[in-house]
Amino acid sequence: MRFNYLGHASWLVEASGLRLMLDPLLHERHAGGVFEVVPRRRIDPKSIRADFVFVSHAHFDHFDIDSLGALARADPDTVFVTSDDLVAEVASILGFSTVRVVAPGTQVELSGGLSFTTTPSYAPEIEWGTLYRDATGSVWNLIDTVFPSPADVAAIRAAVLGDAELDLALAPIQTLREIALSTAGDVGFSPVDHRHLLACAVATGAKTIAPSACGEALTQPYDALNRYVYPVSRARATRDLQRFSPSTNTIAPRLGQAIVVEGGHIDLEPASLPIEWLGEGDDPRFFAPIEPARMYDPNLDGRDPGEMRNAARAWCETDLAPALGRSLGGREDAGRLSLVLEIVGPDDRFALRFDGRGHCVGGTDPEYDVFVTVAESMLLDVIEGKRGWVEPLLAGLLRSSIRGAEISPGRCDPLQIAPIFPYYAIPYRRSIERAVIARARAYASRR
Missing domain, CATH: 3.30.1050.10 (SCP2 sterol-binding domain)
Known part of the structure; x- marks a missing residue:
């Protein structure tokens, strides 16, 4: 299996002769122009050539109308798979001819010996993760799934894999403070939350863990919030995971690289599709929730x-x-x-x-x-x-x-x-x- 990293939670999977596009964010901005992928890039929808498109849940950093619309125009016969009836309705409006809603805990056999199993989340939102298996190995993409404890992660892994090994986990290991400021909550770094994410990642039992689902930043004029939302960088999260679990191999692919899983071995190679870079520059995320964040109205449309x-x-x-x-x-x-x-x-x-x-x-x-x-x-x-x-x-x-x-x-x-x-x-x-x-x-x- 080959997991091409396209930024944030977007992966193009090549496995058993199939191409699976996961949570596509292809354009410069998403979520109504509030966020962008970091580093900035753009991907031609026609280069994806997906057999399947997966959207894990209805959060706008996974469920992007413009990206999905472009993919539907490029190939309306791509099979669309999601957890959520709302996402499915939108996919049909955009032109996907085959749309499937799959419940958590479902195993689906695809061609060439490739299968995927949807894994549950304890979040209030409708969402799942996906665990892929074929002759080359097994990969669990946890996406944004939430667990009360590491024991719950281990139980789900055991239910799906039994005693079989898990080669790779794509895990959310970076804590976020997305609404702490907006709800007058604790805006500081939480060691408790950080430990929970690290422990949940390790509880997958994967031989190798890669960070995923934390590769976006707020754009202008909302970018002041970049000092409040992202306490832990990708580099630090990867280092901390290695220290937290020295026996676990960690890997952090750059945007435009692919993680290749083959017979229990993990390698990094260049991605299989072109990426248009829009200027890397400095990472706009700098955690310093000290100064008050001004409340204002951007009035982007210039209304009276x-x-x-x-x-x-x-x-x-x-x-x-x-x-x-x-x-x-x-x-x-x-x-x-x-x-x-x-x-x-x-x-x-x-x-x-x-x-x-x-x-x-x-x-x-x-x-x-x-x-x-x-x-x-x-x-x-x-x-x-x-x-x-x-x-x-x-x-x-x-x-x-x-x-x-x-x-x-x-x-x-x-x-x-x-x-x-x-x-x-x-x-x-x-x-x-x-x-x-x-x-x-x-x-x-x-x-």
């Missing part, structure tokens, strides 16, 4: 501030307030809740305060229970179905602080409420569904 203000206020009054009443109105503390939404425009900002009964009861409140701040143009993009909440959240332009507590004699418990309360009006998953379906239809209409 007054019109944005009127539209945002109208949505708050006609959609958000009633949704809060429906979701929270039955609570004993509904009338006491203080939920503040601060909307930051290009020139100024304003705040609205809601109770749990669906009433807009004024402006800001220094004694709030939940405080949410959002860039106005991003909010309107979500309202209009152009973006999912995930994009302003990861860009640091949707943030929350929850300070309320449930107090009773001798007790102080966390307030049971969505920390980003606009989700009550437009649920998180629903926002993603609307955005990706709209983007897929727009892409398909450009044929």
